[in-house]
Amino acid sequence: MKFGTMLGDLTISLFSQPSTERYPFERSEAPERLRGMLIWHPEDCIGCGLCAKDCPAGALDVIVLDKESKKYQLRYYPDRCTFCAQCVYSCRQGCLEMSNEIWELAALDRSMFDIIFGDCLENG
């Protein structure tokens, strides 16, 4: 039986900095593997659609613009995405990647949440 077993902790803390992270004022660096927003690299995409098929949240659509010239677009809804990285795992071409920098995804405007990766045909 003891009284005040945490006295040591209290005294140390009283004379040291709080351990709270002062996030918006100070940003600590995100870990390398952080699963932030999805990034698509279209070069190798073969339009197989596996990423969209496996996505548990229905956050991906593969749009085939022109099968011959391998023109695809990837439609991505970050608000539906659960950041599970299944699409990254499923894509055998390694076209998908999750950013560890873009993770502050809150927005006041819904248009932020409907992203179409890749150019339209007209633009070449």
Next chain:
Amino acid sequence: MGSTTIKDVLLSLIALLIFPGGLFLLFVGLAYEWIDRKLLARMQNRVGPRWFQPLADTIKLLAKEEVVPDAVDASLFIGLPIVALAGVLTAAIYMPFPGLPPVGSFPGDLIVTVFLLSLVTICLGLAGANTLDRFSLVGATRALTQLFAYEAPFLLALLGPAFVAGSWEISEIIGYTDGRWLLITQPFGFIVAVIGLIGKLEIPPLDAPEAETEIVAGALTEYSGRGLALFRLGKGVALVLGLTLIAAFYLGGVATPLLFLAKTLVLLLVIVGIHALFTRLRIDQTVGLWWRYGTLLVLVQWLGIIIWQGVMI
């Protein structure tokens, strides 16, 4: 002649209503609440609120709509917080604040002060019993139970210094204790007084009457807006008054503002430490602790004083 009287009256009024009593006291209460919260946060390795947080809370609460529930006596519901705050502000009149003229001083004002300080808790209990809310009812029962358990030992602990000073008038006791550290001669009385204050004001670990995880906010569950703000202000002021009383009686007086600050803040630190260190006691444990040890300690103290006085004579 006539003009001087008016001037005196005016000065006294200012002293009572604005500085250092009344309004100023409210702000001191808020400041102490902030220090309390900040210290606690730092002890727990958190950042804690900014300095204006209690003030901002109060302003927000005052500006909010007060919801008066059905099936309560509306006049009581609205009146009780006012009575509580008025009670503690009245108690301030007899306080040994530096700069406050002891206008209302009379023999026996110590007793009156202690009971005025209890008015917050009594009002709290009544406010809880006034509603039909089940958390409030349990909270009110606990608040009143705790009040009765704490009143006697706290008073006895404060009567120790009164006894050696040979007077029950606060200003005379202060006159005696000024420069004399009764903490050394009456250590038990001091301990009981500090714990008594914690219990009276329902500061954790003796906060069973408003144990958040059991009965939400206890007696105050139904209060929102103005009523809640007034109760909180009342508690803040009561805390300052209680600290002042103990510092004045046991820690060698609070003759100058600097001494007042230093001593009450040290006491506050002790109370925050107790808050941070201990687990909340159940109401039966709270009451049991008091009757078993608290009262006993004071009685031992009293016996000591009486024997000592007998020896001296």
Next chain:
Amino acid sequence: MSEVGKRETFTIPIGPQHPALKEPEHFLISVDGEIVTDVVVRLGYAHRGIEKAVESRTWVQSLYMLERICGICSHIHAMAFCLGVEQLAGVEIPPRAQAIRVIVAEIERIHSHLLWLGVSAHEAGFDTLFMYSWRDREKIMDLLEGLSGNRVNYSVNVLGGVKYDIDGAQETAIREAISFLEERTRHYLEVVTKDALFLQRTRGIGVMTRSQAEVLGTVGPTARASNVYRDIRVEAPYAVYDKYPARIILDNRGDLEARFFVRITELFESYRLIMEILETLPDGDLSTRIPRRINAGETVSRVEAPRGELFYFIKSNGSDIPERIRARTPTICNMMSVVKLLVGHQLADVPMMLAGIDPCFSCNDRMVVLNRGRNKERLLTWEALRQYGIDYYKRRSA
């Protein structure tokens, strides 16, 4: 006696919205003064229909759905599902993947137990312990974030293996975090077993004897604190637990103090397991291919979640969509023990005893159909079901 019976009971509702509960669940506590005389529990406020929802998702998608049954033990749900599905598909996953799964599962256990320590300390009104244990838990959260990229739903599992490797940097991070936590845990163990005032709230409170624990069907640390030898990791070793056996921590006192002791001591066990597996982490791939259509059949998968046994029943009809998945979570097994034991205790002990089983209400809320005596099956259309619901609540409130 009849006097008592006649007296109107004073009931206190704990929940569905209450500061003591972080999730919606309803306990109606009848009290006589401060003493609890009766408890009625009403579950189901957080029922989300996940079991039904996975019946229209592919196996791959179901994994992430099931992972979200519980926020705290997300990994173990996914792991139970993966183990079952891999068994049905007849796929052997690489040993390295198995080991990493177990490491993450143990890290998750640490995270869960530390979280529980904080929550129960808060219920007892000891906020300092709450703040400190959660501050230290942050180390574990950082670890998981660094390992998988997410602090909660880590999604380390995929069908056929794991997604993330533990490389040199991860390993050092894990070792550092664990050696820090080991010291802190020793400190917390001292606090909960020595602190006089804390013991006042835990010692001898909510005592559940061994026979009670067995009859009430408790699982996990709750059962182990009543000296019931029950741990799936030992009784039916899965993944790599046969190579790295866990030690069962028992206590025969059965009160709240024993539950604190068991859970905190289990932390040391998890630290040891993680270190041991890290020492001898097998090389190899992280995952193998698994067919999209899973062989028809049914299987049962049992794992030891932080709160106790987690049970999965998985049935496949040979397509790429599960036919039926049933999860039984530990909290539902432990819930009855609370209801039984609360009677006779003080009102002030209710939050503590509730927290004592480490409840997870959203896990808890599964649907059970009791059709005893009625023997009548009905199929309702969506419209009819809706009407039924409206009528039901009208009847109830009338």
